[in-house]
Amino acid sequence: MRLNTAFLALALAITSVSAAVPHLDHAVHGVRSASGSLVDRLCGTIITPEKKAAAEKDFSLKRVLATAVAANNWPVYINVHFHVVAANTSIEGGYVPQSQVDSQxxxxxxxxxxxxxxxxxxxxxxxxxxDWFENVNPYTSEATLMKETLRRGGPETLNVYTVSFDNGYAAGLLGYATFPSDYEDEPKDDGVVIQYGTLPSGNLYPYNLGRTLTHEVGHWVGLYHTFQGGCDPETGGDEVADTPAQAVPTRGCPTFRPDTCPEQPGFDPIHNYMDYSDDVCMRGFTPGQAARFRDQIRTYRGINV
Known part of the structure; x- marks a missing residue:
């Protein structure tokens, strides 16, 4: 896969981040063409096999299993603080109406x-x-100040921020998120940041049906990408048994594509929320993903699910 120089710089920045357990790097998505139009999703997160192994070891030591699903325990509600950050009071300036927030x-x-x-x-x-609207990204002081100023609640509370990602190497991002295991070391950084045009009826077609937040919240509750680590049976995979191994992310909206890990069972989960297909083609989580993230949020976020 060919990456532009801006995202190579982003990748280098990410690899320099400390690999201390249980921290995982932010998940970062989206890229624009030279003309500025949004053409693809792209993840700048680099989770090395060593970092993943350390994080999974930490999870196995601390893991608190979610309770059995019962009528009186379904569903568990997570409170959301939604922070609209804008350049001005126009929709083009990021001042999205409450109807879009409600739809999201x-x-x-x-x-x-x-x-x-x-x-x-x-x-x-x-x-x-x-300044925040244009310059927030995972590695700027603007992001730190924005979250320190606006964030509400503890590890159990989801904070969502909408910005533009219009400046610097982050131009074109769709969103990024922190993982549950990040909270202990960096509580003020916890949350999800998305591009305001990805909200339902936003201007970032084909990523304007609200699935960017679905995907990023997937990271916030503890899920990897379905293509995490590629086909390597020892170090690859998303730690979920019912999502088949996948070598590369899905692009566009295919109805079928050749299996990218033919030596392992199952076809690529090309319609999974944790893959990269267009919003209209994202259709669901697997039972195994749901079970994993319930254990993750009970272990790291104290949510009794």
Whole structure:
């Protein structure tokens, strides 16, 4: 895969981040063409086999199993603080209407319907700050200040921020997230940041049906990409038994593609929320993914699910 120089720089920056357990790097998605139009999803996260092994060892030592699904324990609700950060009060400046925020929560709940987890909008904050709107990305002081100022709640609370990613090497990103195991070391950094045009009815076609938040929340609750580590049976995989091994991310909206890990059972999960297909082609999580992330959020976020 050919990466532009900006994202090579991003990859180099990520590899320099400390590999201390249980921290995992942010998940970063999206790239624009030279003309500025959004053409693809791209993840700048590099989770080496060594880092993944250390993180999984930590999880195995601390793991608290989720309770058995029962009528009186389904679903568990996670409160959401939604922070609209904008350059001005126009939609083009990121000042999205409440209707889009409400629609995004509806999509999130629809996509997580069969997992045992649902989301409840607690509050929508609105901040006019052009510097944050344009310059926030995983490695800037603007992101740190924005989160320190706006973030609410503890590890059990989902904070979502909408910005533009319009400046520097982050131009074109769709979103990024922290993992549950990050919270202990970096509690103020916890949350999900997405491009405002990815909200339902936003302007980033074909990524404007709200599935960017679905995907990023997947990381926030502890899921890897379905193509994590490629086909290597020893170090690859997303630690979920019912998502077949996958060598490379899916692009566009295929109905079928040749299996990229033919030596291992199952066809690529090309319609999974943790892959990279277009929003319209993302269709679900597997039972194994739901079981894993329930254990993750009970272990690291203290959510009794």
């Amino acid at each position: 929560i509806e999509i999130l709940n629809k996509d997580y319907k069969n997992t045992g987890v649902q989301f409840r909008l607690d509050n929508t904050s609105r901040t006019i700050n052009a």
